[in-house]
Structures are given as C-alpha cells and as structure tokens.
Amino acid sequence: MIVSAFSLAPELFARSFPFHIIFDCECKILQVGEVLLRIHPENLIGCNLSQHFKIIRPAIKGAPDFAAISKQSRLLFLLESLHNGIQLKGQMIPDQEQGVIFFLCSVWITETNALAKFGLKLKDFAIHDPIIDFLFLLQGQNTALEDAKKLTIELTQKQEELKQALTIQEVLAQTAEAQSQKLEQYLLELQRTQSQLIQTEKMSSLGQLVAGIAHEINNPVNFIQGNVNYVEEYIQSLLSLLSLYQKYFPLHAEIEAFTEELDLEYIIQDLFKILSSMKLGAIRIRDIVLSLRTFSRLDEAEIKTVDIHESIDSTLLILSYKLQKKINYSGIEIIKNYGDLPLVECYASELNQVFLNILTNAIDILQNNITLDSAKIIIKTCLDCNLVCVSIKDNGIGIDEKLLSKVFDPFFTTKPVGQGTGLGLSICYQIVVNKHRGQLDCISKPGQGAEFIIKIPLR
Amino acid sequence: MYGLVNKAIQELVCSRFGEETWRQIKQKAEISTDTFLSMEGYPDDLTHRLVVAASQVLGISTASVMEAFGEFWVSYTGKEGYGEMMDMGGDTLPEFLENLDELHARVGINFPKLVPPSFECHEVEENQLELHYHSSREGLAPMVTGLVKGLGQKFDTEVKVTQTTSREQGSEHDTFVIEYKPN
Numbered sequence: 001m002i003v004s005a006f007s008l009a010p011e012l013f014a015r016s017f018p019f020h021i022i023f024d025c026e027c028k029i030l031q032v033g034e035v036l037l038r039i040h041p042e043n044l045i046g047c048n049l050s051q052h053f054k055i056i057r058p059a060i061k062g063a064p065d066f067a068a069i070s071k072q073s074r075l076l077f078l079l080e081s082l083h084n085g086i087q088l089k090g091q092m093i094p095d096q097e098q099g100v101i102f103f104l105c106s107v108w109i110t111e112t113n114a115l116a117k118f119g120l121k122l123k124d125f126a127i128h129d130p131i132i133d134f135l136f137l138l139q140g141q142n143t144a145l146e147d148a149k150k151l152t153i154e155l156t157q158k159q160e161e162l163k164q165a166l167t168i169q170e171v172l173a174q175t176a177e178a179q180s181q182k183l184e185q186y187l188l189e190l191q192r193t194q195s196q197l198i199q200t201e202k203m204s205s206l207g208q209l210v211a212g213i214a215h216e217i218n219n220p221v222n223f224i225q226g227n228v229n230y231v232e233e234y235i236q237s238l239l240s241l242l243s244l245y246q247k248y249f250p251l252h253a254e255i256e257a258f259t260e261e262l263d264l265e266y267i268i269q270d271l272f273k274i275l276s277s278m279k280l281g282a283i284r285i286r287d288i289v290l291s292l293r294t295f296s297r298l299d300e301a302e303i304k305t306v307d308i309h310e311s312i313d314s315t316l317l318i319l320s321y322k323l324q325k326k327i328n329y330s331g332i333e334i335i336k337n338y339g340d341l342p343l344v345e346c347y348a349s350e351l352n353q354v355f356l357n358i359l360t361n362a363i364d365i366l367q368n369n370i371t372l373d374s375a376k377i378i379i380k381t382c383l384d385c386n387l388v389c390v391s392i393k394d395n396g397i398g399i400d401e402k403l404l405s406k407v408f409d410p411f412f413t414t415k416p417v418g419q420g421t422g423l424g425l426s427i428c429y430q431i432v433v434n435k436h437r438g439q440l441d442c443i444s445k446p447g448q449g450a451e452f453i454i455k456i457p458l459r
Numbered sequence: 460m461y462g463l464v465n466k467a468i469q470e471l472v473c474s475r476f477g478e479e480t481w482r483q484i485k486q487k488a489e490i491s492t493d494t495f496l497s498m499e500g501y502p503d504d505l506t507h508r509l510v511v512a513a514s515q516v517l518g519i520s521t522a523s524v525m526e527a528f529g530e531f532w533v534s535y536t537g538k539e540g541y542g543e544m545m546d547m548g549g550d551t552l553p554e555f556l557e558n559l560d561e562l563h564a565r566v567g568i569n570f571p572k573l574v575p576p577s578f579e580c581h582e583v584e585e586n587q588l589e590l591h592y593h594s595s596r597e598g599l600a601p602m603v604t605g606l607v608k609g610l611g612q613k614f615d616t617e618v619k620v621t622q623t624t625s626r627e628q629g630s631e632h633d634t635f636v637i638e639y640k641p642n
Contacts, residue, residue, distance in 0.1 A: 112540075112543040112544065113543055115543045115544075115546065115547055116542075116543055116546060120547065121546075121547050121548075121549065121550070122547040122548055122549070122558050122561060122562070123549070123554075123558065132565055133565060133568065133569050135544070136544070136565045136566060136569045136570075137569050139540065139541065139544055140498050140569065140570060142540055143463070143497040143498055143539070143540055144496070144497065144498045146497070146540065147462075147494075147496045147497050147498070150494070151494060151496075154493075154494060
C-alpha cells in the first residue's frame with residue numbers, strides 16, 4: 001500500500017469536500033462541510049448522525065453505530081436528511097486511530113430543479129465533483145427527451161392531418177365519382193328523352209298519316225264493296241233480260257254479227273270472274289285498311305287488350321311491299337310459328353312500333369345481304385309462365401360481339417350516315433323494358449343471324 | 460452549432476415577427492428542416508445562412524441580428540429547461556460572467572461535438588469587467604454583446620458593453636469592457 005507523504009491541510013480539505021461529515025465512535029457529528037452546513041436547515045454539529053440522517057443504503061441491521069458503519073465501509077453510502085430530504089452520496093472512511101469516520105460525499109441530485117430547492121450554486125461544488133457533469137448530462141438527456149416528445153406530438157398531429165386529408169380526398173373522390181355517375185345518368189336520360197321525343201313525333205306523324213289514309217280509303221272501299229253485289233245482281237238481271245229477248249225475238253243479222261264480234265259468251269263468263277275478283281279486291285282493301293287502323297291504334301285508348309298475333313300480322317302487312325319478290329330480289333320468307341297466346345294488355349300502338357322497328361331492321365339487314373339465297377325471318381310466339389314471348393329471328397350476317405352491348409344505346413347504328421337514326425332499338429328497349437316492365441334481349445353471333453326476344457308480362 | 464441555437468433563432472423570429480417571416484427566412488436560407496433537435500450538432504453554415512437570410516428579410520445588419528439573438532439567448536435557455544443551470548452560474552452579473560467559462564467548459568467536456576466557446580472575465584476596476592471571448596467560429600462577437608445585455612436584464616443590472624479588440628480587425632481574440640451598475 002502506498003503511503004502518502006502529504007495530506008491536505010484542514011482548510012484545503014474543507015474546500016475539497018464542501019458536503020463532508022465527520023463523526024466519532026458515538027456517531028456524534030464533529031465536523032460538517034461548509035456548504036452542507038449552509039443548506040441544511042438544522043444545526044448538525046454535536047448531534048447524533050441518526051438524529052438528522054437516515055441511511056438509505058447499504059442496509060444496516062439494527063441501529064447504525066460506529067462498528068456497523070465501519071464494517072460496511074467498502075460499500076457506497078446514501079444518506080437522506082430527515083428534515084429537507086437532501087441526499088448525500090459518498091464513502092465512509094473510518095479512521096481507527098482518531099476514532100472517527102469521514103463521510104466524504106456530495107449532494108445526490110437526479111432532477112435539476114432540486115438545485116433551486118436546496119439553493120445550490122455552481123461554486124458550491126468542488127471542481128473535481130462529477131455531480132456537475134452528471135447534471136449537464138441529465139439536462140442534455142432531458143432536452144433530448146423533450147425534443148423527442150415534441151417530435152412525437154408533431155408526428156402524431158401530422159399523421160392525423162394526413163389521415164384527415166386522405167379521408168377528405170376519399171370523400172371528394174366519391175363525390176366526384178357520384179357526380180360523374182349522376183351526370184352520365186342525366187346524359188343518358190336526356191338522350192333517351194330526346195330519342196323518345198323524336199320517335200314519338202315520328203310515329204305520331206306516321207300514325208296520323210296511316211290513320212288518315214285508312215279513313216279516306218275506307219269510305220270509297222265501302223262504296224265498292226257495298227255496291228259490287230248489286231252490280232252482280234243487276235248484271236244477272238240484265239243477262240236474264242237479254243236471254244228473254246234472244247228467246248222471243250228473232251235475231252237481226254247486225255245484232256247477231258255484233259254478238260259474234262263481241263264474243264258474248266266469253267264476256268258473260270268473264271264478267272262474273274271480274275266481279276268475283278273485284279269483290280276479293282275490295283275485301284283485301286278492307287283488310288289493309290283494318291290493318292292500318294290496327295297499326296296506328298290512334299282511335300284506341302293507350303292501354304288496350306290486344307291480340308299480339310294480330311298486331312304482328314298488321315305490321316307485316318305494312319311491310320309486305322318490302323318482303324315481296326322483285327327483279328333481282330328474291331324476297332324474304334316469313335315463317336310464323338305462333339303459339340297459343342291470351343289477349344295481352346299493353347300499349348298497343350307502341351308495341352306495334354317495337355315489331356315494326358325490329359322487323360324493319362331484320363328486313364334491311366337481309367335486303368343488304370344480296371348474297372343470301374333464302375332470306376327468312378322466323379317469328380315465334382309462346383307463353384312462358386306469366387310472360388308473353390315474341391322472338392323475331394333473321395338469318396342475316398349477325399352482330400359482332402363487341403357491338404352487341406351497344407345495340408340498345410341511343411344513336412347507335414351500323415347503317416350508313418343518313419339511313420339510320422340509331423334510335424329504333426333504343427325506343428324498343430324503352431317501350432318494352434321501361435313502359436311494359438318487360439325484357440328485350442338480343443342474341444347474335446357473326447354469321448348466325450340475330451334474334452330479338454321480346455317478353456311482355458301479363459297484367 | 461447545436462440545434463438549440465437554431466431553435467432559439469426560430470423562436471426569436473416567430474415570437475417577434477410571426478411564422479410567415481420565419482418561413483420566408485427559412486426559404487431564403489434554403490433550409491427544409493422543420494424541427495431542430497436541441498442536442499444535435501448542425502453544420503455552422505446552416506446557422507450562418509439563417510442569420511444572413513434573417514438580416515435580408517428583416518432589413519437589418521447581420522451584426523444587429525446576432526446581438527438581438529445574444530440578448531434573446533439568455534431568456535430562451537432559461538425558458539427551455541436550462542433555468543436551474545443558469546441560476547447555478549451565480550446571483551450577480553460579475554459572478555455569472557466569472558462562472559461562464561466553467562459552464563461552457565462543462566458543456567464542452569460532456570458534449571465534445573458541440574465545441575462551445577471559452578470566456579475569461581476579470582474585474583478591471585469597480586463596476587467594470589473585462590471579458591475575453593475565444594471561439595473557433597468567426598463573426599459571433601456581436602452575439603456576445605447581446606448576451607451580456609441579456610444577462611444585465613436577468614440580474615436587473617444596467618450594462619454598457621464596448622468591444623475593445625476584435626478578431627475581424629486582426630486581434631487574436633475579441634475583448635469587451637463591461638461597465639455595470641446593479642439597480
């Protein structure tokens with residue numbers, strides 16, 4: 001063990017350990033450092049150590065006396081004032097020779113605000129005392145922690161702001177999407193309304209025209225049909241009269257010559273054929289007029305109980321000029337496969353439009369496809385549960401799959417500019433689906449024709 | 460320079476001129492950092508740019524900015540949790556200035572990256588001190604003037620600071636004569 005040849009003079013010792021305590025074997029305090037003396041509220045000199053201080057560590061069994069403290073002198077001691085709670089941390093150095101213990105210590109502070117509480121200044125600490133450095137480090141740590149706390153709060157706020165911004169963005173996107181959908185819907189409705197207006201106007205004009213013609217023709221036809229029987233009867237009477245004349249009066253040579261020239265026998269035979277033909281013609285004209293009136297339905301209430309087959313037939317009659325054979329055109333064969341249908345309550349005039357539009361489209365397709373040998377349209381009807389089904393199928397070129405979804409869109413047409421409005425099928429869709437709560441489907445593949453299926457619910 | 464200095468500049472500008480001015484200064488100084496960390500070391504250039512930008516935006520000299528900052532620094536550090544440490548420095552202006560070097564020395568020892576300045580202070584005659592300021596950084600002398608004025612306010616003491624030698628004018632360090640009169 002190195003024995004120092006020097007020791008601190010009492011004054012220098014006191015300056016080096018401003019918080020020290022020296023007590024004797026009775027634990028009576030003999031000397032206290034200057035600063036401790038100043039900051040401790042009670043006078044310490046001459047008092048027993050345990051009167052003013054509690055030994056926090058090490059744990060000493062029983063009352064802390066000189067021997068017990070000396071025995072633990074290799075351990076760190078922490079004393080706490082019983083009056084102001086100030087803690088002293090240091091080392092107990094027993095001096096057996098002098099019969100005293102030196103407690104070389106410093107104030108133990110773990111919070112910087114304790115400095116003000118005890119009235120401590122920088123100059124109160126010995127320069128070698130590391131407690132000052134500890135306080136600086138503690139302050140540094142506190143500041144860093146404070147920064148971290150502030151940053152965490154800022155970060156949390158920013159996260160919240162971001163979350164809110166995202167929510168707002170989402171709401172805005174949804175609103176924009178909803179607005180866009182609404183706009184799209186409005187546009188579609190506008191297109192539908194426009195197309196309906198155009199078509200209604202067109203069909204209304206056509207209906208009025210058809211109804212007008214039907215009415216105008218109806219009267220003269222009635223004259224013909226009503227009088228043709230009288231004509232036949234009168235001719236019969238005149239021929240009987242002629243026969244009587246021939247029987248009771250000798251024939252004059254000139255009359256005989258004229259009779260021969262006329263070929264009276266032939267005239268008599270042919271006259272009845274002509275009359276019969278005229279009768280048939282008048283009946284046919286009457287049928288056409290009836291069909292025209294059925295088609296226009298202008299003289300009928302909006303909802304009407306009708307025979308669907310009659311409606312289809314009247315439409316076919318309207319279109320018959322397009323179906324007949326012509327030069328360089330072999331005509332279109334109509335195959336009817338009608339099932340048993342009850343009378344249907346519907347908007348008859350409008351349903352006729354549907355048949356007219358679909359049949360016109362089919363005819364146009366078939367007419368334009370001149371390479372086709374046997375153009376035909378198959379019309380099938382049946383009752384499926386509560387639905388009246390009408391299928392109109394052509395054997396034309398069919399519809400491309402990409403275009404299939406668009407056929408009911410307003411203004412969609414595959415016809416050349418000026419030949420189609422693109423409204424026909426859109427109107428059909430409106431009438432069948434919206435007005436009748438029915439279904440309108442199109443089944444088609446390129447090269448396999450197109451089939452339109454109309455389903456109208458029975459009311 | 461440690462972050463606490465940059466934070467103090469920010470606080471000085473925001474409290475006296477508002478957030479918008481601070482935003483302009485930051486933009487002019489080309490600084491994108493939102494929050495400075497007190498105990499983090501930042502390049503000296505960043506603080507320098509802040510001072511120059513503040514001078515341009517506020518229309519005052521950089522020396523005035525530095526002096527205002529020095530004055531503000533005393534109250535700012537007291538507010539930012541260093542109050543007890545400042546109080547430990549002394550109860551009067553001369554006592555505090557005497558301990559100033561010790562405070563900075565402790566900072567320098569415990570946080571070696573921070574490179575604090577050093578001070579030397581002695582009484583020339585009654586109510587007159589001579590303060591010697593040594594720093595590895597240049598151009599911060601006006602801040603010391605402000606700092607002493609701020610301490611004068613802290614200790615309720617009238618002060619008159621005169622710089623007697625200057626590094627800018629070729630001296631080895633900056634020297635200030637402080638005449639003081641406790642109220």
